[in-house]
Structure formats: C-alpha cells, structure tokens
Amino acid sequence: NDRFGHAVGDTHIIAASNILHNSLRLGDTLARIGGDEFAIIAQACGEEGALDILMRIEAQLSLYNEKAKTENWVSISV
DSSP, rough: TTTTTTEEEEHHHHHHHHHHHHHHHHHOOOEEOOOEEEEEEEEEEEEHHHHHHHHHHHHHHHHHHHHHHHSSOOOOOO
C-alpha cells in the first residue's frame, strides 16, 4: 500500500487469497487473519500432506505471476 497504493494492494490481497484457496484440499479452511496474513487449517494432513499443499501453493503462485506479466508480481511466504 505504501509503495503502489491501496488499489494495487487490494488486488494483491485478492490474488493471494485466490492462489491459496485454489491450492487447498476440499475441507481445508483458509482465513484472512490480518492485513496481508492468512491462516490455513488443514486437518488430518500430516507432514506429507502439508508439503503437497506447499507445492500446490508454489505452482499456483508461479502460474499467476507468469500470467500477470507485470512488475507488481505477488509473493507469498509460508
């Protein structure tokens, strides 16, 4: 928001939520808990399941940024 303005910030929040949502399994829960912070509740997932979700997040993020073709790409830290 400070660097690019609230409109761009809002666009990135929406993009990040879509990336995360599209990476989850049916029954997982995604919640926005702060300005740019999200939480995922993945029940009965285990370490392997968590790594699968992480790989899907990375793949969805890469796909989004390839399609966006802009300097205002989205980044997510897990």
